Amino acid sequence: MTCCGGNVAGEQVAGTSRELTRLARAEELSRQGVRQPDGSVHFTLSSPSIHCGGCISIIERNLAKLPGVREVRVNLTLKRISVLLESDAVPVLNVVEALEGFGYQAYPLNDAPDENDKKAASELLRALAVAGFAAMNVMLLSVSTWSGADGATRDLFHLISALIAIPAVAYSGRIFFRSAWSALRGGHLNMDVPISLAVLLAVGMSLYETLNHGQEAYFDAAVSLLFFLLIGRYLDQMMRDRARNAVIGLSRLAVKGANTVGPDGKTVYRPIDEIEPGMRIRVLPGERIPVDGVIVKGSSDLDLSLVTGENQPAILGKGDALQAGTYNLTGPLDIEVLRPASQSFLAEVSTMLAAAEKGRGHYMRIADRMAQIYAPAVHLLALVAFLVWMAINGDWHQALYVAISVLIITCPCALGLAVPVVHVVAAARLFEEGILVRDGSALERMAEIDHAVFDKTGTLTHAIPQIVRAPFSSVRHEQMAYSLAVLSSHPASRALVQHLGERAVLPLDDVREVAGCGIEALAGGKRVRLGNQAWVAKIAKGEVPDRASSGISFAEEGGGLIHCEIRERVREDAGAAIRELEADGIAAELLSGDKPGPVEAIAKKLGLQRWMAEQKPADKIARIEALKEQGARPLMIGDGLNDAPSLAAGYASMAPASASDIGRAAADFVFTRDGIDAVPFTFRLSRFAGRLVRQNFGLAILYNCIAVPLAFLGLVTPLFAAIAMSLSSIVVVTNSLRLSRFGVRKRRNATMREDRRTGHAIGNQAT
């Protein structure tokens, strides 16, 4: 152990450094505010732990009491708090600390990038509203024509329908026309091309009919087609928004700046882009290292888990190199910057990530794959209809009429609704189980996986190591150890806090944290220490167990030494989850950045045949790519920064909510629940969703098999088109809703496999 002796920088931590950390934090927070014209400042805070109506009233009532707070509004759906402060002078840190006091973690959000998405969503909703209004009114008029209005009345009704439908189609149809146009310009077809064509032709022909006092107009079909399709679009958008909001809400404050130390010893806070090689920066305990560098002063325990995947904090001192993204736990460090932030280890990971993500861009969604076959087929069919009728009687008006009814009938809302409804229901079902989906294509890819590649630390094991034994003999000692532990961000202390649970904090004096050793204080005039065994033993009386098991020790001056053993704990259901995946024909393996010893132990315990240790990010990608080259479709499950590129490279990917920001952003699924059984559950649900999508397509095709011949014969009237269209939509939506009951009876604690079978049975019964 390199510690204790002569560690001057490490010994002066306590009070002043905590104060400095606070200042840096206040500075960072206050940069997130948006100034209002009247001098007040608006903040948006994300707080994922808001979950009920009670939270709303606790937060709103208490925050409003703080000085300088003008307005507080909680948004339960987005789990955000909007705070309006009187002026710049009111520190937002007070608000954040008050929130932490009530037990809500809050992170500031930069609202700016959200605006575009918000606009897109409300444009869609407006288009939907206009289409809905037009569809209802036109349908009303159509019903009267169907029930026998004719002559001048029918012409009037058609004219009014035209006046409603044309602006509505122009407004609401833009979304489809735009997408169809860009697809055509790019030289390919998507689903929007036949949709746009059908709508435009239907409106055009109906207009012609109206002006020529014709009998039948398709205005109702055109607008209700748009209406149904926009519902599908809106659901799709809503699902993505919800997932993204949830993921953003989880994100922690990234390092946006650092305290630079000038030659005169003064510290100045600078944003990250202004930090250049050669500068000295000071990183306090509880901060993340912002850039790559070398320690020039001080020593500390550093949590490298996000970078290397290793669990044990490393003790580093003068001359040691540091990588950006590691977490400083115990002592203040002065670091000489080696590379600017844009070239740091973090940036390197981001580059790898971007490269890996490009590879995934080749995946085509089922709907688009269908469109590639479906759209040309539909166009061909309409053309054939036109030509055949021209050949039969040479009446171009009749021929065009048939061709258009073929287009309208083959372009049913069922196809537009088939995929989004299934995906939305699937996402809602997963959400209930604490699993967030990034988008619909993730569900489709997930259903096709055949390999599962697990990371070890934080994925198969709990993110925080657990105390297995805490032999405290008195409640007072327990309380003292707890009071010390809450002051430290060392994983061992956090484990102890978690183990002991909520307790009263005793007053402590002269608290100091010693890097590589632990934390000590005066309690009631006596020295108490919490930390590594050898260091704590110095003040303890009696025998010191020489067994250097990993753990954390506590002693009161002159008292006996209490050693709490710590072990990395495997998630309880990991073995069951892996067996379940294997039962579904998925090969599981373990890739870890940790040393071979612990990796092998866990692989053996979980019955994993294949495992690899000491894997760097590049090695993990290589393994994933190798699997893909063999034609496999690997699912990557990991949490660390070192897993992020391979998460992006995997055919599909999952990360626990405790993962690094980058890891979460790269993953298709993020699960907030404790158990790793989220993996088999997601896989099975995705597979069921895929089956439903295919069934829906099947139903749509079946409907076409009946309707197209009728259209071909010229028998499709506007009434028939309207009924057929609504009917097919209802059938598809009803079929998709079966998914909402997927695995509902299953409960986590019961033996999983048994229950999953029941879950399947429920799904199958409804078939």
Add this chain to the structure above:
Amino acid sequence: MNVLLFLIPVALLMGLAGLVAFIWSLNSGQYEDLDGAAARILEDDDEKPGKEE
């Protein structure tokens, strides 16, 4: 026939009123926190939400 001249504008105006009301409510943020609105109704505060002094 005459009754149509009267009824159709009435029907359209009513529909339009609904549409305008919806778009107004959308723009004024009525749909931004649906879960929150459901929870707030159970609060027995006298104060108006968001305006606590």
